[in-house]
Amino acid sequence: MKILAYLLLMSASAVSLQTSPAMAAAHASAADARAMLERAVTRLNDVGADKALAEFNQSAGPFNTGELYVFVFNLKGVYEAYGAHPGLVGTDVSDLKDAEGRPIVRDMIEIAKTSGHGRINYVWLNRADNRIEHKMSLIELVGDHVVGVGYYPG
Numbered sequence: 001m002k003i004l005a006y007l008l009l010m011s012a013s014a015v016s017l018q019t020s021p022a023m024a025a026a027h028a029s030a031a032d033a034r035a036m037l038e039r040a041v042t043r044l045n046d047v048g049a050d051k052a053l054a055e056f057n058q059s060a061g062p063f064n065t066g067e068l069y070v071f072v073f074n075l076k077g078v079y080e081a082y083g084a085h086p087g088l089v090g091t092d093v094s095d096l097k098d099a100e101g102r103p104i105v106r107d108m109i110e111i112a113k114t115s116g117h118g119r120i121n122y123v124w125l126n127r128a129d130n131r132i133e134h135k136m137s138l139i140e141l142v143g144d145h146v147v148g149v150g151y152y153p154g
Contacts, residue, residue: 033151040070056081077105098122112141
C-alpha cells in the first residue's frame with residue numbers, strides 16, 4: 001500500500017511539473033512591443049500630446065496591456081506618461097539607472113536625439129514576476145517627446 005501511495009504521489013508530481021511551464025505567462029514579443037510603439041506614435045501625431053499622453057497614462061487603456069505599456073519623457077528626462085505608474089508623471093528621471101548602474105534615460109535621450117529612434121537593452125525589475133531581468137525598450141522621438149515601449153526578451 002505504501003508503494004502504491006508513493007507511485008501516485010510521484011505521478012502527480014510529474015504531471016504537475018510537466019504542466020507548470022505551460023501555465024507560466026509568456027513574455028510579450030518584440031513584434032508586440034513594436035506594434036504598440038507604432039500605435040502610440042501614430043496616436044501622438046494624430047490627436048496631439050495632451051490627449052495622447054492622457055491615454056498612455058490610463059492603467060486599463062489600450063496602451064497598457066500585460067507587461068507592455070507606453071512611457072514618454074521629454075528631452076530633459078521628465079516623465080510625461082508612464083503607463084505602469086501614472087503617478088510618476090512630472091518626475092525628473094534623467095538620472096535613473098538600471099540595476100547595473102547604467103544611466104538608461106540619458107542613454108535613451110541620446111539615442112533619440114542622434115538617430116530619432118532605436119533600442120536599448122538594460123536590466124530591470126519585471127513587476128509581473130518580481131525578478132530582475134534583461135529588458136529591451138524600443139524608442140522613438142516625436143517632436144520633443146521620447147516615446148518608448150519595453151519588453152523582456154526572455
